[in-house]
Amino acid sequence: MSGLRINVTKSTVSAAGRGRRALEEAATISGLPVLTLPIKYLGLPLTTKIMTRNDYEPLTTKIRNHCSHRLVKLSRMLDGSCLSSQS
Numbered sequence: 001m002s003g004l005r006i007n008v009t010k011s012t013v014s015a016a017g018r019g020r021r022a023l024e025e026a027a028t029i030s031g032l033p034v035l036t037l038p039i040k041y042l043g044l045p046l047t048t049k050i051m052t053r054n055d056y057e058p059l060t061t062k063i064r065n066h067c068s069h070r071l072v073k074l075s076r077m078l079d080g081s082c083l084s085s086q087s
Contacts, residue, residue, distance in 0.1 A: 008032060014039060016048045 012035035013027045027034045038045040043059045045051070 006030070006032070012039075014046075016046075 011032050013032045014035045015023045038047040
């Protein structure tokens with residue numbers, strides 16, 4: 001045994017392509033609540049359908065904004081570094 005345990009306060013049971021009965025049985029055995037699709041994981045919906053560009057938009061916007069802020073911060077650090085080395 002690895003010693004790993006399921007965090008029951010953060011976990012749920014969900015299934016795609018399985019019958020409701022199997023899902024409820026898994027929930028009963030594990031003691032976890034059932035969560036139906038679509039659910040989100042890492043900001044993206046988990047679904048049985050093919051995702052569209054609109055489905056990915058929140059994540060791409062978040063990544064774009066994060067990169068933009070990091071570039072501004074890096075630029076400011078480099079500007080300050082160049083100014084202090086010229087003195």
